[in-house]
């Protein structure tokens with residue numbers, strides 16, 4: 070429904086979604102499937118950071134690097150890998166997966182579900198109202214009968230270092246959309262973006278220096294970061310733990326960047342990339358008009374309803390709520406919140422008990438994550454340290470993959486390690502971590518066990534196929550039973 074006042078158009082929908090990334094699209098899809106009318110506001114590309122400058126291009130670029138690394142671990146296949154990776158072919162592959170940064174396919178998806186797309190910057194303007202400012206300056210007002218869902222994602226945080234602007238650093242954007250390989254690349258930050266970008270650009274031939282304040286992948290079990298550090302070093306990445314950049318210089322815009330480091334050393338590179346964390350896209354979305362602080366992460370309950378806002382109409386999903394900065398977890402929140410909004414709109418009961426239909430319980434207990442490094446690292450649930458800190462009485466079981474024949478048949482001289490964290494009181498798994506080639510596809514088995522709270526005694530009946538990498542489960546369970 071729409072009407073016009075002066076030159077400002079006003080329209081009313083059941084739900085207004087801010088941001089058409091993967092998360093915004095999921096909440097829209099679920100609300101539409103329940104029969105609600107939905108407006109989606111997007112200021113850039115429908116598909117968001119994930120589709121064009123994060124998950125999809127990074128994995129399109131990494132896959133050839135990891136495929137070649139896998140082939141090199143198999144006698145007979147290794148001899149067929151004789152040359153360097155063809156970066157032109159890799160970039161062309163990436164361009165196909167990001168559809169040349171053209172979002173028409175995803176626009177068609179929104180049309181197909183019957184959601185209305187509004188292009189422009191969306192801002193909340195008091196309860197249940199959103200203004201959209203288009204590039205040509207035109208403004209329209211959207212009113213939400215039931216809910217406004219914020220899914221505006223996050224952007225890179227850059228440290229405040231002298232010379233930062235002059236250095237014109239890369240962020241995840243240039244790290245995923247560049248079509249030339251820098252001769253020398255410094256990457257700052259040892260989280261997920263840093264380790265994947267180091268794997269990728271080294272694989273394409275760059276001389277990469279990875280500067281990390283702390284050990285790599287600090288949110289995972291410590292052995293994951295250690296094995297990934299080792300893998301990067303074997304690939305030729307100069308990994309420097311404890312390093313920080315204190316100043317940057319790039320006097321000639323076409324010339325190299327000079328980094329001053331905290332140990333007083335100097336490093337010269339052709340590009341520098343920052344992978345030093347994310348900040349929510351909430352500074353310019355009108356949070357102050359509903360009593361919230363601009364620029365803050367949005368604090369939500371288990372149904373993704375924002376706390377501290379009267380009237381139960383504002384939801385926040387995906388990166389902006391800071392539960393887990395991962396596409397799949399944000400999409401889970403989007404599916405859940407879409408269903409919650411529909412239930413509340415229809416006056417139906419909301420099942421927000423733990424593991425209920427309308428609760429994002431997995432955000433607290435079973436978040437899975439895979440890093441596409443060499444070796445791959447995958448984890449779900451709590452680490453041993455997190456589980457103990459949360460007050461659980463735990464047993465930690467560790468095994469090397471080398472004993473699993475399936476793993477060795479997959480890669481000669483397979484190197485990998487797994488850990489499971491068992492809750493001794495309930496005899497269920499709290500967390501599992503795998504590190505090794507090919508473990509990315511193994512992780513979901515652990516996610517099912519953790520989210521399903523499958524009793525340890527039942528897990529022994531989940532027989533692993535011989536000979537597959539999954540045999541690691543047999544070694545883990547045997548070690549648990551015999552301890």
Ligand SMILES: Cc1cc2nc3c(=O)[nH]c(=O)nc-3n(C[C@H](O)[C@H](O)[C@H](O)COP(=O)(O)OP(=O)(O)OC[C@H]3O[C@@H](n4cnc5c(N)ncnc54)[C@H](O)[C@@H]3O)c2cc1C
Nearest residue numbers: 088090092112117118119123124191222387388394395396
């Ligand atoms: C290099 C990199 C690799 C990654 N790899 C993975 C991976 O392999 N797997 C994984 O699960 N996660 C990965 N992530 C994390 C993942 O990208 C994010 O968790 C995901 O994009 C979050 O989705 P979202 O929909 O919340 O936000 P986004 O994808 O950022 O989408 C938000 C959308 O909102 C729009 N928007 C923002 N503000 C407004 C406004 N005011 N008005 C209108 N529109 C607005 C933006 O333009 C954008 O389109 C990676 C991140 C990075 C940086």
Ligand SMILES: NC(=O)c1ccc[n+]([C@@H]2O[C@H](COP(=O)([O-])OP(=O)(O)OC[C@H]3O[C@@H](n4cnc5c(N)ncnc54)[C@H](O)[C@@H]3O)[C@@H](O)[C@H]2O)c1
Nearest residue numbers: 228258259260261262263282313344345346394439440441
């Ligand atoms: N495959 C995947 O699922 C995948 C891949 C990449 C990123 N992601 C997600 O995207 C999000 C963002 O990743 P990220 O790596 O940018 O952030 P992050 O927060 O995971 O890691 C950033 C790292 O940079 C370090 N750091 C911060 N400031 C620094 C400084 N000035 N100097 C040196 N080091 C500094 C931090 O200590 C931290 O270890 C993460 O939450 C991650 O889960 C997921």
